[in-house]
Amino acid sequence: MELTVGPNQFFWDAAQWQDFYARVADEAPVDRVVLGELICSKRLPFYQTHIPEAAERLVAAGKRVAITTLALVTLKRERNLTAELVDMGLEVEVNDLSALAHLPQGAGFSVGPLVNVYNEGTLRWLVKRGAARICLPPELPLASIETLAAASAAPVEVWGWGRLPLAISGRCYHARLHDRAKDNCQFVCAEDPDGRAVDTLDGQEFLAVNGVQTLSGSCANLSPQLPGFRRAGVAGLRLSPQSQGFVQVCGLFRDLIDGRIDAEALSATARPLAPGASYCDGFPTGKAGVAWSGAV
Amino acid sequence: MMELICPAGTPAALHAAVKAGAHAVYCGFADETNARNFPGLNFSRDELSASIAFAHASGAKVLVAINTFPRAGAESLWHQAVADAETAGADAVILADIGLLAHAAEHHPDLRRHLSVQAAAANPDMINFYATAFGVRRVVLPRVLTIAEIAAINREIDVETEVFVFGGLCVMAEGRCSLSSYITGRSPNMNGVCSPPSHVDYATEDGELAAKLGGYTIHRNAKDAPAPYPTLCKGCFSSADKTGYVFEDPTSLDATELLPALAKAGVTALKIEGRQRSRSYVAQVVRSFRAAVDAVEAGRPVPPGTLARLTEGQSATAGAYRKTWR
Structure with missing residues (x-):
């Protein structure tokens, strides 16, 4: 079972971004790292020039590196950005299918969790087109994961840790919360390095917003589902970056996979590090995604 | 003339839409293969055949x-649904899934394929990809684009575009939203439902009516005020010092006034949401939009809107078509 660090979903300043990936390279016991901007093309100029250096350091540390596309490509500038990714010399993680228009036939790529791979037909089509690895959408139940992993010639990865990417929009909710429009956002999403909590009027933890993205309010922690994932033949777990304690989270998942600790110990130790007040792992069990199997 | 594409959740609604002037009607089978999989709604195989003959x-x-x-x-x-639609004489199938598109292109090459809004094809590269790979002839655009962007897209593609002009309004890119399954376990992508009634309940608390979805409070209203349906993304929530409609107000789309601009942007077809609506609603909306489409075609001004009371929460928005919505 491999560990993949997914693309950072949040907006951090360049220094924090550099420091984060330097630490992942030097200290995190992970196999793959996906760099790049997933959520908002307006953020990219703030750290774009540091990507090659981070990639180099990660590769030197023995990690495989990929670069993500945006989750939602609409503007001409974003289409050009997507086309340019192909020339970076890194594996491209496709999170918006328009990238396939730029990837030459035969070129390998990986498929991210924001591409709708729900069934064998889609999976086979993508593998035939060159998909060398597929991270499945987080909402899939274990029965689907089993069927897909069995049908896949490429390694299949699932969500392991972090606030879940639930939706993407044309509208920026961060800007809206500040009574601004997206074009005049003044980068307010930077104020919330792990997303901004959105609770119900009764104070229940609910969702979190991150620019044009909506995330789960609670932190997905799929460690209790590891035995099922293993039985299904899942090849990797995806850990999603957070601003604090991420290297420690990676270490805990490595310990879990190697059998040094169990899911209960991981969950207890990682609790203070989790963004949001609670855990969830409902999706693979076929329940509401927000459900937590460790709840007493 | 721009084509008017109208919703039908039942054969009766299909009859009503056709009689009210629909150029085309869209509908689905009564199972999880379509994105309006509500109890008591949709068509059996026999109903579809008879309805197509009538249309x-x-x-x-x-x-x-x-x-x-x-x-x-x-x-x-799903494969059977495509085969049955062809047998029944459907003019096109509306598909979102890559695997299903590939299957339809291979096994039903003569059946016209439209790309569902659930595929969220939001730029020319993606649309051209679906056209080239699967022979898609028309794409229903996601509700994240401005009119200027739609016009730009139409300049770079060879297939037709269809846009939503009235009814329920998704604020997220369609087909890429798991909010409903996160809270209820049932999603548009997997089950064809969003914020399903089976998970709704209302409670009177402190003189207020709380509308809940999966146990989460989506709205609170004074007990005798009209309570909007608790659609997840249109609820009232709090975030730090702010309380309000974080994602979208309880509103729905009405782009009547934008029809001339959409025509100019090169849009082929206009879609009305609402397969879950009654036939009288469908008849009224279709009649009104047909008059508007005829007016645009004749170069006359669009007749003033008469549909305000049919919109959700009696309030309407032009949504993403105006850039300020973002």
Whole structure:
């Protein structure tokens, strides 16, 4: 079972971004790292020039590196950005299918969790087109994961840790919360390095917003589902970056996979590090995604 | 003339839409293959055949939405739906899933394929990809684009575009939203439902009516005020010092006034949301939009809107078509 660090979903300043990936390279016991901007093309100029250096350091540390596309490509500038990714010399993680228009036939790529791979037909089509690895959408139940992993010639990865990417929009909710429009956002999403909590009027933890993205309010922690994932033949777990304690989270998942600790110990130790007040792992069990199997 | 594509959740609604002037009607089978999989709604195989015969006799087309994402291990249910739509004489199928598109292109090459809004094809590269790879002839655009962007897209593609002009408004890119399954376990992509009634309940608390979804409070209203349906993304929530409609107000789309601009942007077809609506609602909306489309075609001004009271919460927005919505 491999560990993949997914693309950072949040907006951090360049220094924090550099420091984060330097630490992942030097200290995190992970196999793959996906760099790049997933959520908002307006953020990219703030750290774009540091990507090659981070990639180099990660590769030197023995990690495989990929670069993500945006989750939602609409503007001409974003289409050009997507086309340019192909020339970076890194594996491209496709999170918006328009990238396939730029990837030459035969070129390998990986498929991210924001591409709708729900069934064998889609999976086979993508593998035939060159998909060398597929991270499945987080909402899939274990029965689907089993069927897909069995049908896949490429390694299949699932969500392991972090606030879940639930939706993407044309509208920026961060800007809206500040009574601004997206074009005049003044980068307010930077104020919330792990997303901004959105609770119900009764104070229940609910969702979190991150620019044009909506995330789960609670932190997905799929460690209790590891035995099922293993039985299904899942090849990797995806850990999603957070601003604090991420290297420690990676270490805990490595310990879990190697059998040094169990899911209960991981969950207890990682609790203070989790963004949001609670855990969830409902999706693979076929329940509401927000459900937590460790709840007493 | 721009084509008016109208919703039908039942054969009666289909008849009403055709009689009210629909150029085409879209509908789905009564199962998880379509994105409006509500109890008591949608068509049996026999109903579809009879309805298509009626529509064709009246000069209207029928498009069959098979636009959820097939469940792993159960694709044959979706494959059968495509085959049955062709047998029934459907003018096109509306699909979202890559695997299903590939299947339809291979096994039903003569059946016209439209790309569902659930595929969220939001730029020319993506649309051209679907056109090239699967022979898609028309794409229903996601509700994240401005009119200027739609015009730009139409300049770079060879297939037709269809846009939503009235009814329920998704604020997220369609087909890429798991909010409903996060809270209820049931999603548009997998089950064809969003914020399903089976998970709604209302409670009177402190003199207020709380509308809840999966146990989460989506709205609170004074007990005798009209309570909007608790659609997840249109609820009232709090975030730090702010309380309000974080994602979208309880509103719905009305782009009547934008029809001339959409025509100029090169849009082929206009879509009305609402397969879950009654036939009288459908008849009224279709009649009004047909008059508007005829007016645009004749170069006359669009008749003033008469549909305000039919919109959700009696409030309407032009949504993403205006850039300030973002």
